[in-house]
Amino acid sequence: MTSPPFSDEVLVAARAAAMELELPPPCMAGVINNTRLLQNYAALIRDFPLPDTCEPAGEYTP
Amino acid sequence: MTRFASAQTIAQDIRSGKRSAASVMQAVLATIHQYDSSIGSVTHLFAEQAMQQAHAVDARLARKEELPPLAGVPFGVKDLFDIQGHVTTAGSIVLRNVPPAAQDAAIVARLRAAGAIPVATLNMDEFAYGFATDNAHYGITRNPHDPSRMAGGSSGGSAAAVAAGLLPLTLGTDTNGSIRVPASLCGVWGLKPTMGLLPREGAYPFSASLDVVGHFASTLDDLKTAFHIMADTSPEPEPQTLRTACLGGWFAQNLSPALAAAINRVCRYLGLSGTVELPQTPTARAASFLITAAEGGTLHLPRLRSVAQDYDPATRDRLLAGAMLPASTYVQAQRFRRWFRGQVHALFEQVDVLIAPAVMCEAPLLDAPTIIVDGKPASARANLGLYTQPLSLPGLPVLCLPLLNTNTLPLGLQLVAAPGREAALFSLARKLEQAGLAGRCPLPATQQAA
Known part of the structure; x- marks a missing residue:
């Protein structure tokens, strides 16, 4: 069973509330649009299979 | 003068x-x-x-x-x-x-x-x-x-x-x-x-x-x-010693006809046939996008809580969305980056310089800022980095080379090398410059006087 999808508005409001971040009303439309864009990118990386030994990239030593 | x-x-x-x-x-x-x-x-x-x-x-x-x-x-x-x-x-x-x-x-x-x-x-x-x-x-x-x-x-x-x-x-x-x-x-x-x-x-x-x-x-x-x-640098290698390849796949899609023709001219001059591909390029672009949003948003979050109204609205909304990304998304993007970096480094065991487009077309109009992506008009602001963002992720050196004689507004190529191999980029760029294929694009006469 999967959870019903959040609307982008609900998602943004929930994230902001969790961070105690007050979003000024003029920001809302832009933040929702950008969150939607980032969600699409997040979906691409979310399910990419990586071994448990693959650590986050850190400093780059050329 | x-x-x-x-x-x-x-x-x-x-x-x-x-x-x-x-x-x-x-x-x-x-x-x-x-x-x-x-x-x-x-x-x-x-x-x-x-x-x-x-x-x-x-x-x-x-x-x-x-x-x-x-x-x-x-x-x-x-x-x-x-x-x-x-x-x-x-x-x-x-x-x-x-x-x-x-x-x-x-x-x-x-x-x-x-x-x-x-x-x-x-x-x-x-x-x-x-x-x-x-x-x-x-x-x-x-x-x-x-x-x-x-x-x-x-x-x-x-x-x-x-x-x-x-x-x-x-x-x-x-x-x-x-x-x-x-x-x-x-x-x-x-x-x-x-x-x-x-x-x-x-x-x-x-x-x-x-x-x-x-x-x-x-x-x-x-x-x-x-x-x-x-920077401290090493001497330029002779260009004929460089193994060069053109990037295909993601980097061959969405090119304007003039840019595709210019890349073909460069490849013909260098005697290149066929292409090589980077794995999972769209995901690499996504990871770069997400890491940027999360790190930029987190950097600005304290000020966004107090003086959000002072920011450029477009920047502010991007930063706020990035600041609210879950930690798991950011960490997964950095883990993917580690994997992708390994794949790219492996590719450089077989080649010295990769050639890719920098931007798919001429500069978009300011009052109609769209470009064609996958056959449809898309926001130029969101897509001008289509070919640059995936190559940002590993940390490789990239030289952007202005193409000559395209009969268009300026178009550029990315020359990409393994880490620390900037000298190889200069060497290949020199060869293309000497062949008359690259150089600063002269301004049209009307703009020189403007």
């Missing part, structure tokens, strides 16, 4: 006594006053200090002191590099009340030690977050080849100032393509060095794990000379 003069020519003229440093600086300042109003690349001029430093160069020459290699050469900096005594705004009014910089940014200091003179700060997208150099506080920087079109960003002022012949050398930064995109759209040389090779001290940060400082120049020689001054 200093407009369009190279840094090397200026340095040589001053050293030989053909021109005084003061006369060069006067001419540069006059050129900026005359020509910048139509493109809007400069945000602040250090006219008085620059003239003082030019007189100091002339005094050293009069005393028959040996001059450093770039003595008297004017340069500009993206408005996020510290210049001692000047408030670094990073293209925003949010930082207008911070104290003036106590010292120059590290690479500014290196150029200054080589005799070069900082003349101006240059326009950028606010906090380097964008590909347009459309800044709510400091205005739009227009493309010198056609002022109705974008200069690209976020280091758009730096690219436009070189393209317009105002300055021979400028500094910029590149997180997702902010040197390569404007270099391509403005038809000048640009270099994003290997991540971590040049010091970032005194450059206002954007995305700490992706930011790279670099530069623009009107000639390949100037690009290389400045790089040698800013």
Whole structure:
């Protein structure tokens, strides 16, 4: 069973509330649009299979 | 005449006594006053200090002191590099009340030690977050080849100032393509060095794990000379020893016909057939996008809680969305980055230089900022980094090369090498320059006079 999808508005409001971040009303439309864009990118990386030994990239030593 | 003069020519003229440093600086300042109003690349001029430093160069020459290699050469900096005594705004009014910089940014200091003179700060997208150099506080920087079109960003002022012949050398930064995109759209040389090779001290940060400082120049020689001054480098390999390949797949899609033809000409000249592909390129672009959003958003979050209204609305909304990304998304993007980096490094065991487009088309119109992606009109701002963002992720050095004889507005290529192999990029670029395939794109006659 999967959870019903959040609307982008609900998602943004929930994230902001969790961070105690007050979003000024003029920001809302832009933040929702950008969150939607980032969600699409997040979906691409979310399910990419990586071994448990693959650590986050850190400093780059050329 | 200093407009369009190279840094090397200026340095040589001053050293030989053909021109005084003061006369060069006067001419540069006059050129900026005359020509910048139509493109809007400069945000602040250090006219008085620059003239003082030019007189100091002339005094050293009069005393028959040996001059450093770039003595008297004017340069500009993206408005996020510290210049001692000047408030670094990073293209925003949010930082207008911070104290003036106590010292120059590290690479500014290196150029200054080589005799070069900082003349101006240059326009950028606010906090380097964008590909347009459309800044709510400091205005739009227009493309010198056609002022109705974008200069690209976020280091758009730096690219436009070189393209317009105002300055021979400028500094910029590149997180997702902010040197390569404007270099391509403005038809000048640009270099994003290997991540971590040049010091970032005194450059206002954007995305700490992706930011790279670099530069623009009107000639390949100037690009290389400045790089040698800013970094320790190895000798150029002979171009015939380089194994070169063209990137296909993602990098062969969405190309304008003129750019596809230009890439074919380059590949034919180099005798290349077939292509190689990077794995999971769309995911690499996504990871770069997400890391930038999360790191940039987190950096600005404390100020966004208190003075969000002072930000450019477009920047503010991107930063807020990035600040709210879940930690798991950010960490997964960095884990993917580790994997992708390994794949790319493995590819460089078989090739030395990869060739890819920089931007898929000519500079978009400012009042209709769309480009064609997958056959449909798409936002230029969101997609100008289509080919640069995946190559940002590993941290490789990339030289942006302006193509010649395309019968279009400027188009650029990315030459990509393994970490620390900038010398291979210079070598291949030299070969293409000598073949007449690459070089600073001359302005149309109508724009030279504008």
